Amino acid sequence: MGVPLSEDLDRVSEGLSRTFERMSLVLFSEETLQTALDLMCGLAKETIPGTAGAGITLVREGKHLSVAFTDHDLVPRADDLQYKLEQGPCLSAMQDRKVYRLDSVSSDERWPRWSAAASALGIESCLSSPLLVRGSPIGAVKVYSFEPNRFTERDEQVLAMFAEHAAIVLANAVEYNNAEELSAQLKQALETRDLIGMAKGILMLQENLDEEAAFNMLRGASQHENIKVRDIARRLLESIGSPERE
C-alpha cells in the first residue's frame, strides 16, 4: 500500500510532536487540567481512524478516575466496568506497561468478565495504552470501536507514540494543578488564621489574657453556640468595626 510503515510512523510522530508542543504552550498559559484531558481525548479519536470513542483515565491518590471521554455514555461505562471488575485491557496495559489490542471483544478470552460486559455495550475493538512517566503508569488512554478488527499494528504504534507525548504533558498539567489547588487552599487557610489571630489579639487586650486563654475564650463560645471559631472571630471583628467607634 505504498508508504513503508516506518516512514508513515515518522510522519505521524512529527505531526504529534508539533501538536503536543502547541498544546503545551496553551496549557501553561491558561488551560486547566480538564481542558488538557478533553483536548487529548479528542486528539486520540482523530489520530486513530475508525475510533468510535476515546477515553483517558488517570490514577490520582490511588484511585482510577475516568477523567475524559469523547462521548459521555459509552466510554465512561466501558471504563468503569474495568475498575469495578478489576480487570480489563487498560488495567493490564498499566500493570504490564504495554499496549493491548482486542480485535474481537466478544471472542477475546483474556479478560472474560470485562469482554462480556463491553461487547454487550456494542464494543468490538479496543486499543489501550498506558501513560508512563519515568516508567510508572499515571493512567491510560484507550480507543474503542463498534466494528471488529478495526485497529491495526500501525494503530498500536501510533497510540503508543501518542501516549508517550500525552503522558509528559499530562504529568506536568497534573503537577501544576496540584500545586494550584494546594496554593488556593493555603491562601484560604492563611486568611482564616489571620482572622482568628486578630480576634485573639483583641481579646488579649480587652480582657487582659494571654494567647492561650484568649483562644480558650473563642473556643468556649464556639462550643457553647455550636458554631466554628472562625465565625466567632468574624463576629467579634465585625462588632469592633461598629459606627460608634469611628
Add this chain to the structure above:
Amino acid sequence: MSRCGLAHIPDRALLNQARKRTGLSLNQLWVDYFELGGKADPLEFEALFDGLLRLDSYQYNVIAHALNECFTERGENHPVPYADAE
C-alpha cells in the same frame, strides 16, 4: 496560672482514634489546625501525633477543637475532651 499537671491532658491515643474517625488525613487535619492558629508545621504536627514532640495544653486544645469542629459538622457534640491549661 496554676499548674494542673499532665494527668489533666487527655491521652494522645485518643487524638489518633478521633482523627481516624473523622477520616481526615494528617495533612488535611493540619490545615484545619493551622487555621485555628496552631503553631506546629506539618512535620512537627506528625511528630506530635507520634508522641515524639511534647504536646502542651494549648496545642492539644487546638487539635482537639479542629477535630471537634469536624464532628460538629456531622452532628456530634464535641466528643474529644479538652486539656486544662497548664
